[in-house]
Amino acid sequence: MISFELTEEQQLAQSMVRDLAAALRPAARQGDDREATPASVLDALWSAGIVQNQAAADGSNSSPILNALMLEELAAGDPSFAMAAGATMGFVSAIAAHGSPRQKNTLLPEFAGDKFRCAAVAIMEPDFAFDVAAIRTTAAPAGDGYRLSGVKSFVPLAARCDHFLVLARCDERLDAFIVDRGARGVDISEKKPGLGLRALETAAVSFDRVELGPGSRLGEPAGCDAQRLIDSSRAALAAIMTGAGRAVMEFAIPYVKQRVVHGAPLAQKQVIAFRLADMRIETDAMRWMAWKAASILEKRGDASRQAQLAYTYAGEQAMWIADEGVQMLGGHGYLRDNPVEMWYRDIRTLSVLEGAAGL
Amino acid sequence: MIDFELTSKDQEIIRLAHEQAEIARRYGDYYDKHEDELPPDQFPEAEGRPNPIVLAEETGDGSSGPRILHSLVMHEIYGGGLALHRARWGLGNTVLQTVATPDQFEKWKNHTIAIAITEPGAGSDPADIRTTATFDRETGEWILNGEKIFISQAQSADAAMVFSRFIAPDGSRGMTTFLVEKGTAGFTVGPQLKKLGIRSHDTCNLLFEDCRIPEFNHIKGDFKSTMSVFNDSRPMVGAMALGVARAALDFTRQKLAERGIEIDYRGGMRSRCAIADRFLRLEAAYEAALLTVMRSKWLEQRDVAPKVEASIAKAAGGKAARRITQGCIELLGPEALSEDHRLERCFRDGRIFDIYEGAGEIQRLIIARAILDYTARELR
Numbered sequence: 001m002i003s004f005e006l007t008e009e010q011q012l013a014q015s016m017v018r019d020l021a022a023a024l025r026p027a028a029r030q031g032d033d034r035e036a037t038p039a040s041v042l043d044a045l046w047s048a049g050i051v052q053n054q055a056a057a058d059g060s061n062s063s064p065i066l067n068a069l070m071l072e073e074l075a076a077g078d079p080s081f082a083m084a085a086g087a088t089m090g091f092v093s094a095i096a097a098h099g100s101p102r103q104k105n106t107l108l109p110e111f112a113g114d115k116f117r118c119a120a121v122a123i124m125e126p127d128f129a130f131d132v133a134a135i136r137t138t139a140a141p142a143g144d145g146y147r148l149s150g151v152k153s154f155v156p157l158a159a160r161c162d163h164f165l166v167l168a169r170c171d172e173r174l175d176a177f178i179v180d181r182g183a184r185g186v187d188i189s190e191k192k193p194g195l196g197l198r199a200l201e202t203a204a205v206s207f208d209r210v211e212l213g214p215g216s217r218l219g220e221p222a223g224c225d226a227q228r229l230i231d232s233s234r235a236a237l238a239a240i241m242t243g244a245g246r247a248v249m250e251f252a253i254p255y256v257k258q259r260v261v262h263g264a265p266l267a268q269k270q271v272i273a274f275r276l277a278d279m280r281i282e283t284d285a286m287r288w289m290a291w292k293a294a295s296i297l298e299k300r301g302d303a304s305r306q307a308q309l310a311y312t313y314a315g316e317q318a319m320w321i322a323d324e325g326v327q328m329l330g331g332h333g334y335l336r337d338n339p340v341e342m343w344y345r346d347i348r349t350l351s352v353l354e355g356a357a358g359l
Numbered sequence: 360m361i362d363f364e365l366t367s368k369d370q371e372i373i374r375l376a377h378e379q380a381e382i383a384r385r386y387g388d389y390y391d392k393h394e395d396e397l398p399p400d401q402f403p404e405a406e407g408r409p410n411p412i413v414l415a416e417e418t419g420d421g422s423s424g425p426r427i428l429h430s431l432v433m434h435e436i437y438g439g440g441l442a443l444h445r446a447r448w449g450l451g452n453t454v455l456q457t458v459a460t461p462d463q464f465e466k467w468k469n470h471t472i473a474i475a476i477t478e479p480g481a482g483s484d485p486a487d488i489r490t491t492a493t494f495d496r497e498t499g500e501w502i503l504n505g506e507k508i509f510i511s512q513a514q515s516a517d518a519a520m521v522f523s524r525f526i527a528p529d530g531s532r533g534m535t536t537f538l539v540e541k542g543t544a545g546f547t548v549g550p551q552l553k554k555l556g557i558r559s560h561d562t563c564n565l566l567f568e569d570c571r572i573p574e575f576n577h578i579k580g581d582f583k584s585t586m587s588v589f590n591d592s593r594p595m596v597g598a599m600a601l602g603v604a605r606a607a608l609d610f611t612r613q614k615l616a617e618r619g620i621e622i623d624y625r626g627g628m629r630s631r632c633a634i635a636d637r638f639l640r641l642e643a644a645y646e647a648a649l650l651t652v653m654r655s656k657w658l659e660q661r662d663v664a665p666k667v668e669a670s671i672a673k674a675a676g677g678k679a680a681r682r683i684t685q686g687c688i689e690l691l692g693p694e695a696l697s698e699d700h701r702l703e704r705c706f707r708d709g710r711i712f713d714i715y716e717g718a719g720e721i722q723r724l725i726i727a728r729a730i731l732d733y734t735a736r737e738l739r
């Protein structure tokens with residue numbers, strides 16, 4: 001039954017995270033400049049319970065819809081910080097949704113405590129024109145387990161992660177493998193800041209013939225439908241891009257009302273006002289698209305189509321919003337005094353990622 | 360709870376509407392070529408088939424609600440381009456329902472009433488209308504003079520709700536509405552207008568020359584109440600626009616598949632061909648816009664009377680229909696131009712929705728004023 005109604009719990013979580021995001025906003029520029037997420041931010045994200053909520057040992061608390069709501073709010077504060085929460089969220093919800101009872105029982109409690117913990121889903125690889133349809137990392141059957149080889153790129157907070165969930169080809173199909181950071185052959189490179197999401201401390205992680213036990217395959221012994229991890233990630237990115245687009249719009253509105261050019265506030269010029277109207281139209285549309293994908297995931301339905309459409313649409317529209325946001329501020333938009341140039345970089349980054357966050 | 364799944368009741372009614380739209384499609388093609396003829400009240404195939412709009416409006420439990428469902432039914436009907444059952448409801452009926460006295464309502468409740476606002480010198484800005492009614496003290500009648508253009512249902516309606524200036528006996532002036540019945544002396548309906556598309560859509564100009572109207576026909580809709588009928592109809596127009604867009608997408612998907620181009624949603628952008636990628640983006644635009652329609656209709660069902668969301672839905676639907684119908688022809692190439700296929704009519708039909716009932720720019724004015732907290736004077 002078509003409904004946009006939030007439950008009371010969802011409303012509470014949404015407004016709690018909205019306040020948290022506003023409180024974290026002032027640290028965003030510092031995160032970008034110093035190429036690190038401040039420890040205080042990680043602690044704040046953790047103490048808000050965003051991740052632990054899902055970590056009930058049977059996986060029953062994991063809610064893609066709730067996660068989508070929270071990620072949008074966080075991203076409206078700062079997209080990098082949203083990704084910092086979304087990365088571990090992706091790992092935990094993947095275990096909760098697809099893990100065997102043993103995997104859930106051993107891994108989920110690690111994330112239920114009150115100390116910050118970090119793990120990531122590793123999908124992307126350092127190839128130009130990379131595509132999830134052409135993943136090169138392999139897990140070859142070896143003994144009673146597997147031998148993992150390949151390199152994953154853009155792994156969020158890689159140096160802080162305890163585990164990685166690595167997408168790899170295994171007997172012609174895609175599967176996900178739980179790999180401990182300390183396993184022999186795992187090498188985490190220096191963090192490599194790039195265009196955007198610079199606070200996210202992303203790095204490449206290479207797997208050189210890493211020997212994995214039989215229990216490392218997610219959803220042992222049968223494996224999991226790895227496509228669902230990709231779908232979940234696309235829905236998460238759509239929610240984050242919705243929030244990022246909102247950040248730009250909400251920043252631009254007071255600015256153009258106050259900025260006087262040729263004798264009148266910029267906002268009174270239609271070319272500006274109409275672009276803002278389009279930003280509002282598109283952030284709404286992006287949000288409903290992300291919600292729809294999340295709600296299919298929540299019901300464990302086939303979300304591939306909706307997740308793809310939500311992600312593609314959000315990528316298109318959020319980039320447009322960020323671009324026009326910079327333009328509306330003119331030279332001030334180009335300077336690093338304002339956050340809009342940062343969001344412009346962040347959104348280009350978000351819209352080409354796969355797998356770096358999940359619901 | 361957030362949910363986007365149609366109930367089985369929803370699906371049943373939508374399936375019915377879809378089936379009727381497919382039957383009506385060939386009539387749509389006929390009237391596209393015979394624009395001076397009016398479609399009948401109902402087509403033979405309507406016999407024994409319930410009107411899905413009525414079913415939608417009457418559903419209660421077990422459905423997503425009457426407003427949502429009605430819009431989804433219109434979405435299906437516009438996919439075929441014509442309804443098997445002609446709409447007996449005009450926007451003039453909405454004015455009657457919201458502002459008429461009980462006696463007035465009783466008298467005309469079974470009439471189809473067109474809405475007549477637009478004039479040669481006043482389209483997007485109805486405050487500029489020149490049509491004027493003066494009061495004749497001797498007979499107690501109003502005398503109406505003026506011209507209305509582009510009026511939907513002009514020929515098929517029983518009456519028109521005419522938005523007009525008035526000069527009252529005491530000299531006071533303002534804007535109001537009069538219900539003018541067909542056959543009233545001094546009221547003439549012009550010929551069918553020649554349009555780019557939606558040629559089965561009855562559209563004419565109206566002329567009022569010393570047209571005398573009894574005081575009882577003074578419905579007294581003011582500017583605000585008359586314009587507020589669009590809060591309900593705007594998302595509906597979005598749904599209709601997207602019905603045309605969906606018909607174009609369905610056809611294009613099928614023809615691409617016949618050429619071996621399947622749309623894969625699993626891989627990423629760099630694993631699909633350019634045509635599939637462009638199709639997928641058009642499909643995303645369709646889905647996104649349809650959700651804004653659902654959102655507005657959902658709010659309406661909760662008695663929220665959305666204004667900004669109604670404008671969002673219309674602007675999104677109108678824009679998506681333009682982009683999608685243009686894009687589908689481009690994807691399928693020259694063969695898609697032929698009148699033998701569906702797309703050329705979709706392309707022409709799909710262009711109206713961003714124009715009537717407040718063009719896209721007018722919707723953006725409404726949205727922008729709301730988010731900038733500006734009055735109509737500050738942003739126009």
Ligand SMILES: Cc1cc2nc3c(=O)[nH]c(=O)nc-3n(C[C@H](O)[C@H](O)[C@H](O)COP(=O)(O)OP(=O)(O)OC[C@H]3O[C@@H](n4cnc5c(N)ncnc54)[C@H](O)[C@@H]3O)c2cc1C
Pocket residue numbers: 270473474475476477481482483484508509510511512554560562711714715716717718719720721724739
């Ligand atoms: C098939 C059809 C059916 C119709 N049915 C009806 C009907 O039943 N009843 C009725 O009363 N009318 C009807 N109309 C009229 C329709 O509502 C008007 O055509 C529409 O409102 C636009 O007015 P206009 O044509 O005068 O264009 P204009 O007002 O001249 O506008 C021209 C362009 O300028 C833009 N524009 C206008 N004002 C602004 C502004 N302030 N800022 C920026 N841009 C602006 C518009 O968006 C538009 O793109 C119908 C029209 C058609 C084509």
